[in-house]
Amino acid sequence: MLEMRKEIFADERDDNLNVVGKGVQRQDMPGHVTARTRFFDDHAFDGLLHLKLVRSPHHHARIRSIDVSAAERAPGVKRVLRGADVPVNKNTLLSLINFGKDDEPTLAVDKVRYKGEPVVAILADSEAEALAARKLVRVEYDLLPTVFDVEEALKPGAPVVNETYPGNYFEYHQRFDHQKLRFGDVEAAFARADHVIEHRYQMSPIEHAPTETNGTIAAPDQNGRYLVHSCAQGLFFSLDTTAKIVNVPSNQLHFVGGTVGGGFGGKVDSLTEPLTVLGAMLTGRPVRYVLDREEEMLYGSPRGAERIYVKDGLMRDGRIVARYIRSYFDAGAYTRLSSYAAIKCTAHVPGPYSIPNVASDIYVAYTNRCPSTAMRGFGVTAVDFALECQMDRLAEAANMDPVEFRILNAYRDGDMKPHRRVAKNTALVECVQVAAEKANWPISEQARRASSLTGGGGERAQIPATPLDERGQIGRPDTRNGPATQTLPAGTTRIPLSKQPVFEGARDGKPAPVQVPRYEAPPRQNPPPYDPAIAPPSLQPAYQPAASAPPLPIPPAAPAQPQHGAVRFSSVFGTRRR
């Protein structure tokens, strides 16, 4: 049941609209109820081949030999593919935005790093024939030691899961084994807090479980092109990934999709497109490759598990004065998108609350399990679970009602967030108030009168002095407990404010027809220039007070690069692609 409360924030909206805001019927609904909606697999092709994979039965093993000769002779089999058949058999998804190193083969060559890793692909006239031939492939393995726990994986001497990242962690900024967040002095605040409360939380892996499994149909088309029916959540993301792996110009691929039977993040990895297109290229036949449900469940890349330690400093009056978070993303055997989630998680810390001292260390760890990927709430869902369970504990420790406690600590317009940007357009207080009201959860008059529009800013808008450290240098686990190295003065910023968004199209000089998006004017601060693509961070001045910084110059456009990919710009975080 849904109820609109139009009176709240009414003065910030113009509700005089024609169709926006109306509950009109979905464009796709008639197709759904008549079963006319066409999903990727709802296309007929004559001479369609079916692709099935031989997957690793082991969590971690060296491949001694692969014998496909019997499978190649099996009835109906048209082609058997191994790693050597894949033109560019090493990729990382975010190479399209130059983030991270290529670390994952399409078909395993030297070793397998998780149970279910693709090793051999079989293309046959029917699914039954492909399945029968699959039993004839002989792969010999030498088992290797395994590691499944994120913290065990980061210990010296742990089995190396993925040789591209020999420490079993993703490398951030070519310097650290984790992404840092430092805002104020958490240690000093813990020392003077009335309570210090620390707990460990564990988010489980989650399978996206869309009712439509991942799959692709690729067919040779006219002019040497290939028509690809895809269920990808990012059409060009998948097209560019495929073009890179099969090594063709992107305009040889014609991707059609956009109507997907559920995704939830489970269809961003291009799990099936590259091999299907490769199969079509090598056989000259249309090829269909659809994960079966067991493959989707076990090897279709889940939401990664996260282990999160939350340590809070709490005053008797209920104010949280410090929060430190140490978190481990379980990437599984390959990076996929976990490296990005850690950054998003860092931006989300410490949740929607105004806390004067905040720090976090977010690790991405490699283990011998199916690579994890994005899922609904990527980088946030698990942290919210941890933070909100922790908030319940803090409220209890402060002897406060949990609703009152949220409102007391809620962030409001004008508060400085730990990533050093000012909060705007906040509405947490109002949500808590309304939920409590509807649930008939009594709250105090003071809590009822609170507002996101007032009480923020002022002292809460300041960037505090912040101790820095060099903990967790790449390849040096001994540095993980190092001391603070220097203190950034209050008010320091180093990252230029985001440029104005490009919002192009309305260049006709005509009056705006209706409300159009506005983008806020940049704050008055002029941060110093900072571009790690030009100079590595270590060569930058350690800090530069904002007051003395020169105006921000417009960075030069990134040079065009000849590799595959839709978007090209230089590395902004993490390790650059090799």
Next chain:
Amino acid sequence: MLDVRSCATLSEAAGILSGDRQALLIAGGTLVMRDVNEGRLTEGTLLRVTDPAFRQVNAGGARVEIGAGVTMAAVLANRDLAYLHAAARAIGGPAIRTMATIGGNLFAETPYGDFTVALLALGAEVVVQAGYGSGRAVPLEDFLAGRERGGAGQAQGLVTAVQFTRPQNPSDFLFRKISRVKPKGISVLSIAAHLPASGGRLVQPRVAYGAMAPVPMRARGVERVLDGKPLDQAAIQAAKQAALEGTRPATDAIASDWYRREILPVHLGRLLAGEPR
């Protein structure tokens, strides 16, 4: 590649089964076709039985016989089998019940096979036909023991029917499936109990569990403490105390062995006391 043969008589199917190790009976398809679709079954011959006897139900008399090819939906449509409706409804959703058969359920691997648990509590016998001869009745418990020993119970021959004595009083028969998902879910465990009483005391009660051992099992400890007792608080308490005797539950995706052991006495007690789950 897989071939399919249709057999007009049970004897024909039994004969082929005994002569061809790669022959496999397919009834409703809910077990066999999954193995075909997922590539575990790629060679051999699937046998379809079109013999009407395979789908026959004789439920009117004291001795009940249900053909192995009778579906769960057919059980649910038969008023004489009302005491088995709870167990039949515990199998899958409506579409599965249109397809899934009594015979197939005897072969369903734990934690599936909840209908077989009900049959076990009824003291059912399985009619097995080996070769072209006539069928012989095998106690279900022995049949299941054979299945556990030999993996596929098929080696014992063709299961043509199950037989059991109809409960005198349908309300003496209790069945409960404990699943996490409602209304349809895979078993954490299931319990069936046949509790005939005379003069206010239980007479030779039979209790069976699903998912508490590699195959459905009799709860002999419970049967022992209940036999000859009125079904009162003391008896129920004693039954709960004896509930775990002989259990060997597995840890799987649904629940751990620990959890299954912890809640079995609870659910047994609630079932016997007529309380909701």
Next chain:
Amino acid sequence: MAKLPVQFRLNGSERAGFVDPAGNLLDLLRRGLGDFGPKYGCGQGTCGVCTVLVDSEPQLSCLTLAISCEGKQIETASGMADGPNLHPLQQAFMDNFAAQCGFCTPGMLTAARALLTKNPNPTRDEVVEAISGNICRCTGYEPIIAAILAAAAGGAGMRRA
């Protein structure tokens, strides 16, 4: 392996095809006959997106031997509408916004149709039971339950299910 012929009525029209002996009905409907209404979701009988009616009873086409359908009446969601006129269940699904990605919708509609044919005035519990073999990952089921109840209240079961 030689293919076998099979013939049945599909949504009121006589259709025929050749299949592998152990081929399933879902593959025949989709790849053989071009009815993409029933979907592949698991091949295991655990999701319900391939649900069709065989002689008015709901069955999972992925677990049904195609050759076992010889001479039968097969009905899929593709044939539910009466020409341009939606079946009351289809209309109720629209009115209740009972689909998001739409992938489970044909199977849900078919399961609901099987229910209303037999039971034109189901209770909520009976509706829940009727769709208990059908997975939906988007809607949380509530809009689907509401749609089926609404269709029943509008007389869908009695008019023509």
Next chain:
Amino acid sequence: MARHEGRGMASVNYPIGMNLGGDPSQALIHSNPEGKFTVALSAIDLGQGMKQVSRQIAAETLGVPIEDVFVDTADSDTGPHDMGSFASRGTHRMGNAVIAAAREARGVLLDAAAEELEVNAADLVTDGRGNIHVRGAPSKTITVKATAQAAQFKQGKTIAGRGIFLIPLSAVDAETGEMNPNTAFAHAALVADVSVDDETGEVEVLRMTSAYELGRVINPRMVEQQLVGGAWMGISHALYETPEPYYPNPDHGPRDFNEYLMPGPGDVAPYHVTVLERPAPDGPFGGKGPGEMCANPVLPAIANAVYNAVGVRVDELPITPEKILRGIRANGGVKPGPRRGGPVNWR
């Protein structure tokens, strides 16, 4: 046996769009000679309603009836580049691109109408029902259809527009984590009422009550779809599902929808959502995006409600009956927390 009721809450916010920007979306719009518009995208509709959201935004911006707009997506030959449907970016990023494209197309449309009516285009308004007229003079009017015909057959104008929306990529500081993350945030608070069986550890979610602030709601029925379906997924994450039930031990992974536990249609909990709209300064008509966040507050709210009910904190998801039972044992019995108001103010 006893069942214990408990109540817990959580409040969250959620960032809209890719964290650091750098995620462009593009749209192309054109009209046929009858004034019927096609929006060509490469965005993905995976059930969240990308097609309809784009359609409503395009119709609103163009000033034409919704029936006169169809969205065609996704085809890499005809739809311009879009980063994809993830990170709650669809409505915000693509919505803005559609506005940009629709504004341009509308500019041509009004130009053509102005030429036909012999007025200044700046004086023209649309009524959203297929007509263009002079502001304050409704009788001086022309239909969109007539305008499109005149533009294409008489004036030689193409009624089309192209749009892109891009928040340029920004950097992250290695030592402080300073960055420019998302510009728009949505908010939510949720109260969960549960019942816990102290002998089996089973949890029943009795009802949930929430408030979401989502910026401008583009389509309330579709918002309801997302929030209701997402809350179900939240219950599922909280209490049921995982592909590794004994994580980090990788054994016993579920292989199908029977073994992969999710709430069934018999586990649906009554749910009431109140929606607030504080428009995002840079969102399309102020829209944000409810797609991802709708499960997030459910997980901790249920965990906190379980604690309130029986005094057991389960800090490892999912909150299975086994973990609750073990917790009750470890605590030496049930330890209920304080009652927190209720019953709810809705039915």
